[in-house]
Amino acid sequence: MSLLHDIPPQQSPVPTLTPASPSSIRLVAAVVRGQRVAVECPPWCVVDHAAQDLAYLDDLSHDGEVATLPVRQFDGSVEQILTTHLTQWPFADNGEAYISVDADGSGECNAYHGAAGLAFADQLVAHAERIRRLVHVLN
Ligand SMILES: [Zn+2]
Secondary structure: OOOOOOOOOOOOOOOOOOOOOHHHOEEEEEEEOOEEEEEEEOOOOOOOHHHOOEOOHHHOOEEOOOEEEEEEOOOOOEEEEEEEEEEEOOOOOOOOOEEEEEOOOOOOOEEEOOHHHHHHHHHHHHHHHHHHHHHHHHO
C-alpha cells in the first residue's frame, strides 16, 4: 500500500517559469466593446483575450497557470487551497505583475510582489518541514 494514499493528486503541475525577456512579449488580439485591439501579452499568460469582450481596457488581466494544494477534508471531499498564479492588470494602476494567492478558495486574493513572493514560498517550505517532523514522530 502506498504511503501517499491519503494525499490527493496534485491537479496542477509545478510550472517552470523563466524570466521574460522584452523580446518574448507577444502581441495578441483583445476585444473591448466589440472592437479588436492589439495588446502585449507576457509568455506566461494563458488567457484567450480574443474570447472575452471587455467593457474597458482596464478590465484586461494577464493570468498564468493556476497551482493549487488539494487537501482532503474530514468528510472525504477535497478542498483546493493556496490557489496561486501570476497575474497582471497592465492598464490599471501600476500594471506590475505579481503572484496572486487565494488562501482558502473564497475568491479573495492577496498580492505578493517581488521579495514578498519568495518570503511566502519560504513560509510554505517551513510549514512542509514541520509536517515532515510530525510524520517522523509517528514513525
Ligand atoms: Zn495575456
